[in-house]
Amino acid sequence: MSTEMEVRGVRVRYGPLEALHGIDLPVPAGTVTVLLGRNGAGRTTLLRTLAGAVRPTAGQVRWRGADVTRLSAYERARRGLRLVPDLRAVYPGLTVAENLALAAARPGDPGPALDAYPELGPLLTRRAGTLSGGEQRMLALSRLVLPPPGGGPLRVVLVDEPALGLSPAVTARTYALLADLRASGTAVAVAEQRLPQDLPRGTLVHVLRRGAVVFSGEPAELPPPGTPPPRH
Template structure:
């Protein structure tokens, strides 16, 4: 689905990523973990087309999209949920969803994933908790029917019960086989339980990769010195 191959990228003349290769097969969830400053968000900006690459390629379904802008990558099935539980704060939960929904049945489907939103339809998004806004942000992106869901630090500042809900949703969606997920995360346990393959990014380089799952948590934590 998505191939980031030999990418070096950064800001101005400063290189942040150095010869990074990450692969997200169709129907799979992949996590990229690392501390603040490791280059995780830069990697997502490369994937989504928000910054150019200095060297390397970005492929979607085998097509070179390295020079395509974000809007054209969205048309190829990319959906991006950035950090910060973003929403339109003066609009209600329902209005936020209606902005992108084509049918009421699509909204009903995201209620199956995030049932708490159904009880918050009339509440302005700015009055929701951080965890509720994060669920809303993910739900709104899913309404665009992406084939690749890109999540940037979805657990940041979120209460544990909602972290568990987001973990469940990622697992459920990828089990269906029609959605790929690229998850960037510091929360090692959440990332490894949610995804089948992981990469560790340190100082802009991939230093470790392997199969996800709870059994990998201790070794990844040791490697990251957490």
């Protein structure tokens, strides 16, 4: 299992508040990594730090061994990284078709996105801002099956709360899509409040609390809910 990306001793501050407290965490290639925790635990900040949307105040972000801490989010995207945030994940003033065209390496057939989420087919001419929350979520997630802007392989996928606003059936389909990406060698990291069902074999879980990692292991090794974190 090779490490695609990792953070080493990463600290992130928002003004006087420190959101991440010196975190070390790998994101292996060909693996689904689940960042588990409540709101405020640091999951979103960690994903955004990996994506380059947040600059750490200390520590390093490394990609295939190289220090990319100062590499912009745009440059990371062109190298094959794709972030699906939990909020503001679509361009509301553009149509569904225009959103898909912007996400692809070159304008063309949105077929792969519609195969993943056929519910979007009748909505291609609608402005994304007029869609329901679940429809907007499907639109954001459908970009994962389109080639990245750099034209190369999709190497890293970061998704903040994949199931947000989705029905159980669409949630299951979404995790099947993420499992397919993992099987193709993509490093997949998702932030969730609860452990999803039907995770692929080899999934890794990191539990975050108040900006620190308090557990790392496989889903079956998770301590029971309510177990206090270990003392350091």
